[in-house]
Amino acid sequence: MFCLSNVFIFQLIFFAELKESFAEDFNLFGEAGQAYSIEISIGHPGQKLNVIVDTGSATLAIASYQRPDSDKYFHLKNSTSIYESGQEIQAQYSQGTWVGKLVSDYVHFPSMVNVPEVRSDIALITKSHKFFMNGSGWQGLLGLAYLPVGAWGDNVIVGSWLDSMDHMLNNPMSFQLKLCGVQGLTNATHYGNLKILDDQMVAKNESYIFRTPVLRKRWFVVGVLSVQVMSPSDSSVAKLKTENNATNFTRDRSIYEIDEDLCQRLNKQKSIVDSGTTNIRLPDELFTQVVNDLRIAAQKSNILILDEFWYHGEAACWPQPQRWSLPRLAIHLLDFDAENQYFTLELPPQNYMRVVSAREGAGRVAEFCYKLGLEAGGKETVLGYTAMEGLQVVFNRSAGWIGWKTSNCGPNATISGPYNTSSSILVKCKLIEPLSDPAISIKAAQWTLFVISMVALGVLIYLLTPCIKMLITKPLPRSQQISLSQAALVEQEGT
Ligand SMILES: *[C@@H]1O[C@H](CO)[C@@H](O)[C@H](O)[C@H]1NC(C)=O
Ligand SMILES: *[C@@H]1O[C@H](CO)[C@@H](O)[C@H](O)[C@H]1NC(C)=O
Ligand SMILES: *[C@@H]1O[C@H](CO)[C@@H](O)[C@H](O)[C@H]1NC(C)=O
Numbered sequence: 001m002f003c004l005s006n007v008f009i010f011q012l013i014f015f016a017e018l019k020e021s022f023a024e025d026f027n028l029f030g031e032a033g034q035a036y037s038i039e040i041s042i043g044h045p046g047q048k049l050n051v052i053v054d055t056g057s058a059t060l061a062i063a064s065y066q067r068p069d070s071d072k073y074f075h076l077k078n079s080t081s082i083y084e085s086g087q088e089i090q091a092q093y094s095q096g097t098w099v100g101k102l103v104s105d106y107v108h109f110p111s112m113v114n115v116p117e118v119r120s121d122i123a124l125i126t127k128s129h130k131f132f133m134n135g136s137g138w139q140g141l142l143g144l145a146y147l148p149v150g151a152w153g154d155n156v157i158v159g160s161w162l163d164s165m166d167h168m169l170n171n172p173m174s175f176q177l178k179l180c181g182v183q184g185l186t187n188a189t190h191y192g193n194l195k196i197l198d199d200q201m202v203a204k205n206e207s208y209i210f211r212t213p214v215l216r217k218r219w220f221v222v223g224v225l226s227v228q229v230m231s232p233s234d235s236s237v238a239k240l241k242t243e244n245n246a247t248n249f250t251r252d253r254s255i256y257e258i259d260e261d262l263c264q265r266l267n268k269q270k271s272i273v274d275s276g277t278t279n280i281r282l283p284d285e286l287f288t289q290v291v292n293d294l295r296i297a298a299q300k301s302n303i304l305i306l307d308e309f310w311y312h313g314e315a316a317c318w319p320q321p322q323r324w325s326l327p328r329l330a331i332h333l334l335d336f337d338a339e340n341q342y343f344t345l346e347l348p349p350q351n352y353m354r355v356v357s358a359r360e361g362a363g364r365v366a367e368f369c370y371k372l373g374l375e376a377g378g379k380e381t382v383l384g385y386t387a388m389e390g391l392q393v394v395f396n397r398s399a400g401w402i403g404w405k406t407s408n409c410g411p412n413a414t415i416s417g418p419y420n421t422s423s424s425i426l427v428k429c430k431l432i433e434p435l436s437d438p439a440i441s442i443k444a445a446q447w448t449l450f451v452i453s454m455v456a457l458g459v460l461i462y463l464l465t466p467c468i469k470m471l472i473t474k475p476l477p478r479s480q481q482i483s484l485s486q487a488a489l490v491e492q493e494g495t
């Protein structure tokens with residue numbers, strides 16, 4: 001008992017130090033179990049709200065009505081700079097739907113002083129179903145993915161905030177997420193940092209060695225080749241790697257093969273990197289396999305946890321904070337530089353044993369609760385923020401890659417590789433198949449695409465760039481200012 005409390009105090013001090021040195025860097029925070037959000041200021045005069053930083057969608061969507069559990073929302077009438085398009089838009093999310101109207105207004109982020117204020121399309125949510133969580137600390141989403149996964153309406157294109165920035169600055173913008181998880185054992189609030197990076201101004205030493213290609217610029221679709229529980233012998237590799245600061249690690253020059261069947265199953269529908277999702281979501285059979293391995297490892301270390309925790313997403317609680325002696329989880333990702341190479345994210349148990357509530361004694365019973373950061377997801381693979389904590393992740397939107405680095409905060413996640421395989425992973429894992437049948441894509445879509453067929457969608461994307469340029473240089477009648485009909489787009493091609 002004495003020993004245990006010593007450990008506890010040591011960790012508290014350790015975390016307290018961490019927090020002190022990085023506190024000024026944090027501009028993202030999330031309450032237990034919720035994704036990371038950032039403070040946004042919308043309109044003139046600025047109204048401050050919190051939005052989830054979401055790489056799984058592309059629209060800036062904000063609550064604009066009073067909900068029973070929250071009176072924080074955007075007051076349209078108070079902004080002098082708002083343009084109303086009069087157009088209805090809607091979106092369907094994996095958990096919930098909303099209906100709203102398309103407007104445009106000025107947007108800036110008080111925590112990112114170097115990022116200029118820009119006029120951006122905004123979806124003002126007027127009605128929603130199972131979208132806002134009860135008592136959630138956020139009032140909307142900041143979609144950071146590519147345009148095709150924006151919200152849609154009848155002949156409406158909803159531009160993304162990042163695209164508005166690109167066009168205003170006439171320069172492509174990337175962004176970096178540094179998610180640090182909880183900052184103490186007794187508080188489940190998690191912290192992180194979002195940084196917008198100008199592609200033209202990237203310092204040379206800011207290079208990313210571990211990069212995975214974005215296979216399709218819709219969501220951030222990547223090639224996830226395997227997700228597996230590492231054996232204890234692999235873990236020593238991880239340890240050595242940390243000492244060498246994740247860069248100049250040398251390993252034997254052997255060939256590492258990829259399980260063909262496994263990687264095909266992982267990417268069959270799609271694999272995406274989505275900061276708006278909490279867990280690592282795996283296709284059903286693979287989820288069972290990985291969780292079986294973890295459960296067996298836990299039993300071997302005499303950690304007694306019920307099956308409800310492992311298989312049904314229920315929380316497990318203890319009177320003290322837990323230090324896990326569980327194996328690392330390895331996620332193999334296709335390498336950007338060569339199609340026969342991959343690298344591995346190695347996640348410690350602090351990543352996947354998520355703290356969901358932490359309560360100290362002080363008169364009440366102390367309770368520290370955890371949930372498994374893995375879930376079954378039908379046929380999809382989603383790397384939620386659980387797979388990003390303890391890492392620094394750059395989304396290079398224009399070049400189409402995601403770069404991974406170890407981070408100075410959060411769980412001790414590491415990266416190893418690159419590993420060579422004998423033949424093209426793209427071919428082996430069938431990562432280069434043409435876009436699947438529209439019906440399937442629509443069903444699979446996290447945001448359902450309404451009305452417009454996939455063919456029309458292709459035309460729209462092709463034509464979009466000139467349209468936005470025209471928008472900026474030539475004032476349009478108010479009703480057309482922020483939404484371009486399909487007809488207008490086709491007309492422009494002729495001119
Ligand atoms: C909106 O404006 C009204 C009156 O002008 C004011 O009372 C109210 O506080 C404002 N609300 C917000 C959120 O700015
Ligand atoms: C939301 O929270 C309030 C108070 O915290 C509670 O009264 C209400 O039942 C909750 N609603 C749902 C749907 O959980
Ligand atoms: C956790 O910390 C945040 C900010 O530091 C604070 O607002 C919140 O009340 C704390 N939560 C608990 C359960 O102590």
Ligand SMILES: *[C@@H]1O[C@H](CO)[C@@H](O)[C@H](O)[C@H]1NC(C)=O
Pocket residue numbers: 174175197198199200202394396398399
């Ligand atoms: C994104 O990639 C382009 C092309 O390789 C490069 O010029 C740019 O600096 C990259 N941006 C970031 C933020 O690394």
Ligand SMILES: *[C@@H]1O[C@H](CO)[C@@H](O)[C@H](O)[C@H]1NC(C)=O
Pocket residue numbers: 252253254338340420
């Ligand atoms: C892996 O393959 C690349 C070429 O594709 C080669 O340059 C490199 O030396 C190989 N690395 C190892 C460790 O075999």
